[in-house]
Amino acid sequence: MPEEESVRESMEFDVVIVGAGPCGLAAACRLLLLAREAGTELNLCVVEKGSEVGAHILSGALFEPKPLDELFPDWKEMGAPVSTRVTGDQIYFLAGDKRSLKVPGMFVPFPARNEGNYIISLGELCRWLGEQAEALGANIFPGFAAAEVLYEDGRVAGVATGDMGRAASGAPKPTFEAGYEIRAPYTIFAEGCHGSLGKELMGVYSLRDECDPQHYGLGIKEIWTIDPDMHQEGLVVHSFGWPLNTREGGNTEGGGFLYHAAGNQVYAGFIVALNYKNPYMSPFDEFQRWKQHPRIRQYLDGGQRISYGARAVNKGGLQSLPKLVFPGGLMAGCEAGFLNGAKIKGTHTAMKTGMLAADAVFEALQAGDSAPAVLDDFESLVRQSWVYEELHAARNFGPAQKKFGTLFGAAFVWIDQNIFRGRLPFTLHSPVPDHANLLSADKAQPISYPRPDGKISFDKLSSVFLSSTNHEEDQPCHLVLKDADIPLTTNLPRYAEPAQRFCPAGVYEIIDEPGVGQRFQINAQNCVHCKTCDIKDPSQNINWVVPEGGGGPNYTNM
Numbered sequence: 206m207p208e209e210e211s212v213r214e215s216m217e218f219d220v221v222i223v224g225a226g227p228c229g230l231a232a233a234c235r236l237l238l239l240a241r242e243a244g245t246e247l248n249l250c251v252v253e254k255g256s257e258v259g260a261h262i263l264s265g266a267l268f269e270p271k272p273l274d275e276l277f278p279d280w281k282e283m284g285a286p287v288s289t290r291v292t293g294d295q296i297y298f299l300a301g302d303k304r305s306l307k308v309p310g311m312f313v314p315f316p317a318r319n320e321g322n323y324i325i326s327l328g329e330l331c332r333w334l335g336e337q338a339e340a341l342g343a344n345i346f347p348g349f350a351a352a353e354v355l356y357e358d359g360r361v362a363g364v365a366t367g368d369m370g371r372a373a374s375g376a377p378k379p380t381f382e383a384g385y386e387i388r389a390p391y392t393i394f395a396e397g398c399h400g401s402l403g404k405e406l407m408g409v410y411s412l413r414d415e416c417d418p419q420h421y422g423l424g425i426k427e428i429w430t431i432d433p434d435m436h437q438e439g440l441v442v443h444s445f446g447w448p449l450n451t452r453e454g455g456n457t458e459g460g461g462f463l464y465h466a467a468g469n470q471v472y473a474g475f476i477v478a479l480n481y482k483n484p485y486m487s488p489f490d491e492f493q494r495w496k497q498h499p500r501i502r503q504y505l506d507g508g509q510r511i512s513y514g515a516r517a518v519n520k521g522g523l524q525s526l527p528k529l530v531f532p533g534g535l536m537a538g539c540e541a542g543f544l545n546g547a548k549i550k551g552t553h554t555a556m557k558t559g560m561l562a563a564d565a566v567f568e569a570l571q572a573g574d575s576a577p578a579v580l581d582d583f584e585s586l587v588r589q590s591w592v593y594e595e596l597h598a599a600r601n602f603g604p605a606q607k608k609f610g611t612l613f614g615a616a617f618v619w620i621d622q623n624i625f626r627g628r629l630p631f632t633l634h635s636p637v638p639d640h641a642n643l644l645s646a647d648k649a650q651p652i653s654y655p656r657p658d659g660k661i662s663f664d665k666l667s668s669v670f671l672s673s674t675n676h677e678e679d680q681p682c683h684l685v686l687k688d689a690d691i692p693l694t695t696n697l698p699r700y701a702e703p704a705q706r707f708c709p710a711g712v713y714e715i716i717d718e719p720g721v722g723q724r725f726q727i728n729a730q731n732c733v734h735c736k737t738c739d740i741k742d743p744s745q746n747i748n749w750v751v752p753e754g755g756g757g758p759n760y761t762n763m
Contacts, residue, residue, distance in 0.1 A: 225253035228538025229395035230334035232559035237341035254350035258335035259328035272556035292439030299447035350751035361533035363388035431508035458717035493662035547599035598627025674761035683752035692725035
């Protein structure tokens with residue numbers, strides 16, 4: 206084994222932040238602003254697995270600017286890419302593949318109203334936040350995937366980035382470069398929804414012992430340039446009902462959105478709750494089917510699809526928040542699950558919890574040698590903030606949808622939010638994890654999806670092409686099977702191997718080889734890093750770990 210394979214250089218910082226999303230970058234900016242106000246220097250770094258800041262960022266995105274007002278009060282003068290105000294809200298119940306009913310404004314729950322919000326590209330906002338962080342003195346390392354948590358004496362001591370230049374066998378290639386150890390007294394984990402290191406930390410420190418399981422949705426998004434005559438800049442359209450409330454769909458929670466951004470563009474997207482029951486369901490194909498509804502297709506006809514992506518989103522809310530702190534570190538933003546399901550928004554809560562994490566870490570650093578290993582102050586700051594107030598008011602949103610279904614759940618949410626303002630004297634729970642909800646194939650109805658027409662609906666591979674996804678082919682597979690036999694011996698006969706359908710990128714296939722039989726194939730190069738496989742696999746057999754830094758999608762304006 207070459208000597209260089211075992212050597213890792215080490216870098217020391219005051220704070221390490223894992224993830225250059227809205228949470229991590231807001232934390233970096235806040236820490237450096239606090240240091241400037243205190244007249245001290247702070248050596249801070251942000252590690253980001255994407256090839257550049259924003260490359261792996263995907264969101265709807267409707268943005269509530271409250272945390273940006275707090276972080277940079279003069280953000281408009283500073284040129285933040287937040288300019289398309291919401292001009293109107295429309296919500297439709299799709300009663301079938303042709304009919305739709307507009308929900309009157311008085312029946313729209315207060316959290317679903319978007320007055321004062323903006324339609325943005327979250328990738329653009331993150332690039333801007335990255336520029337501000339670097340101007341303040343942050344070291345941002347894109348293309349370096351945090352692959353390992355460093356522990357010393359039971360405390361997190363930082364992270365190690367993944368090796369570069371290993372072959373698929375694991376052996377070093379001539380281009381091999383060992384990863385770096387990036388060390389600090391405190392590490393803020395802000396990987397986003399279902400982060401791989403966050404998942405490890407929750408197990409090591411038993412952070413989920415006193416909360417509900419986290420619940421998830423799969424969000425799929427396309428950007429279209431449409432006919433100017435059909436474009437209404439600032440218009441927000443949401444839908445629920447068809448195609449998810451069909452007999453084979455089993456009244457699955459979820460729905461679609463159409464946001465009219467600037468420049469004759471619309472953001473078309475669809476979210477499917479990952480607690481769905483039918484193993485034959487394909488969220489990607491449900492999205493393609495949804496676009497064919499006349500209420501949606503009227504905007505897309507004659508337009509051009511220019512981008513595609515997918516990402517899991519948290520849906521558990523307050524009841525699913527883990528313990529946030531542990532020796533030497535803390536987790537914030539969607540890493541912990543701070544998305545507000547009633548608003549279908551998580552950027553504002555991610556930014557705010559990142560800023561609160563910065564406050565707790567900065568105070569600890571100021572204490573010097575007397576600083577505690579576990580920053581319990583962060584938990585207190587969160588509970589005293591508007592983030593906690595929001596999540597507490599919305600705590601019954603997700604469980605009500607699961608318990609009562611689409612229509613009765615919506616009625617409950619309206620009463621809960623518009624009459625009682627989230628103050629009903631009870632809290633609903635969802636104790637069953639999403640992966641445990643699948644029916645066996647013999648108890649489910651197969652779903653026949655129409656072939657894509659190439660104009661409104663498309664196939665997975667042409668969609669992945671638009672995400673600019675790329676991985677070095679000769680590298681260890683980042684989709685690790687704990688038991689290589691399970692896909693064929695367990696999942697295939699019992700669940701008809703749902704991975705080939707729940708993945709929105711065509712990563713998983715069942716191949717019939719003449720004279721050999723069936724084979725489970727993983728096309729890891731297609732992976733858009735949505736994390737759905739790690740979440741939904743019924744045997745919990747797929748472990749998503751980071752590939753080489755810089756691999757994955759290369760989103761520009763998602």
